[in-house]
Amino acid sequence: MGAAISLRDDFDGCDLRQLAKNCRDAKQTRRLLSLAVIYDGRSRTDAARTGGVTLQIIRDWVLRFNAAGPDGLKDAPKTGRPSKLDEHQRRALIEIVERGPYPSVEAVVRWRLKDLCAWILSEFGIAIDECTVSRELKNAGYRRLTARPQHPAQNEFAVEDFKKNFPTELAEIRNRLESNTPIEVWFQDEARVGQKTKLTRRWAKRGTRPRAPKDQRTKSAWIFGAICPARGVGAALILPKCNTMAMQLHLQEISSQVAPGAHAVVILDQAAWHMSAKLEIPDNITLLPLPPRSPELNPVENLWQFMRDNWLSNRVFKSYEQIVDICCRAWKRLTDQPWKIMSIGLREWAHR
Known part of the structure; x- marks a missing residue:
């Protein structure tokens, strides 16, 4: 040897x-x-x-x-089989994924992997399987996500202008106040919670269809909620109706939660009860309406989704009183987690 x-x-x-x-x-x-x-x-x-x-x-x-x-x-990297798509073909794939299909041309309303495989074959003459297309999209940072509803009459330029001009609006409000007055940015919205709750996704074996209780009765209550993401605090009331009187009560509740000596800019949509001339706005609050048909600018919308998915859905409410009780407990659980309010509510355009 x-x-x-x-x-x-x-x-x-x-x-x-x-x-x-x-x-x-x-x-x-x-x-x-x-x-x-x-x-x-x-x-x-x-x-x-x-x-x-x-x-x-x-x-x-x-x-x-x-x-x-x-x-x-170190182990040498495994190169494996070279990709069938070059950079030009990958960019073309990403472009059609971004624009989406034309229903009158492609005869589908959303891209499936099999549709993309067929498009690649017809466009480049390359036969490719669905797993490869899925891997290419994931490598480019794409995932299958649930689409958010968008009003067909929304003015996208108004949405961008609102975000761009928000610091100017805030400066004008600050100039009308006493010097050195702290400004808090609040977001306000309301949500209806009733016996007809939504059904959420849940873990189950592949090929099965899990079941969940679904009530058909119609009793309901309204959560009037507002959050200050920078402080991680909120103010809410559970009320039987959604009208100007309810909004007046909620403004008073928000006013009581604003930090002493500070002034709150409350951002909200242009619902009739938000813009009513009958409202008596507290001295420490200024209302700032969002552009029409732009709920995506209001993070309280995401807050409602979080609460429904985790605490309010898949339930059978026996009575109106139980709806109020569970909504109160859900809001209390939320306000006990200020980091959750910050995570959901902070927006770069509003807090940069």
Whole structure:
């Protein structure tokens, strides 16, 4: 048997153990620790036992380490089969995914993987399977997401202008106040919670259809809710009707939750009871209406979805009183988690 191959002399056992301590590659770590045993003067058999491998593999590790140092103990990346799509074809795929299908042309209202496979075949003459298309889209950062409803008459330019001009609006409100008055940005909205609750997604075995209770009765209540994401606080009332009187009560509740000495800019939609001339606006509140048909600018909409998905759906309410009780408990649970209000409510255009 030939003599054992010596390790390079610019490392020692301590060096390799320190490298192994900082290494995030489990396989490279195991190889470094095995070679550290040899540097300590122990046998190759002990090194093989430490690494859980044979003597031949230890010899291969020594050769790789002598040739390239610690980097030689890394596994070479597996290139695999080259992609069937080039960069130009990938960009074309992303473009049609972004624009969506034309129902009158493609005869579908949303892209399925099989539709994209057929498009690639007709456009580039490349036969590709659905798994490959899915992998290409995921590598580009795309996922299957639920679409948010958008009013067909929404003015997208008005939405962008509102976000762009918001700092100016805030500065004008600040100029009308006493100097050094802190400004708080609040968002307000209301949601109806009734016996006809929604059914949410749930974990179940593939191929089955899980069941959940669904009531058909019509008793309901309204949650008037508002949040200040910067402080992680909220103000809400559970009321039987949604009208100007209810809005007046909610404004008084918001006013009581504004920090002492501060002024609240309450952003809300242009519902009739929000803009009514009969409202008596508290002195520490200024109402700022959103552009028409733009609920996506109001994070309280996302708050309602979170509460429904986690606390209010898949239920059978026995009475109006139970609806009020559960809504109160849900809002209390929310306000006990200020970080959740911040996570859902903070918007770059409003808080930058």
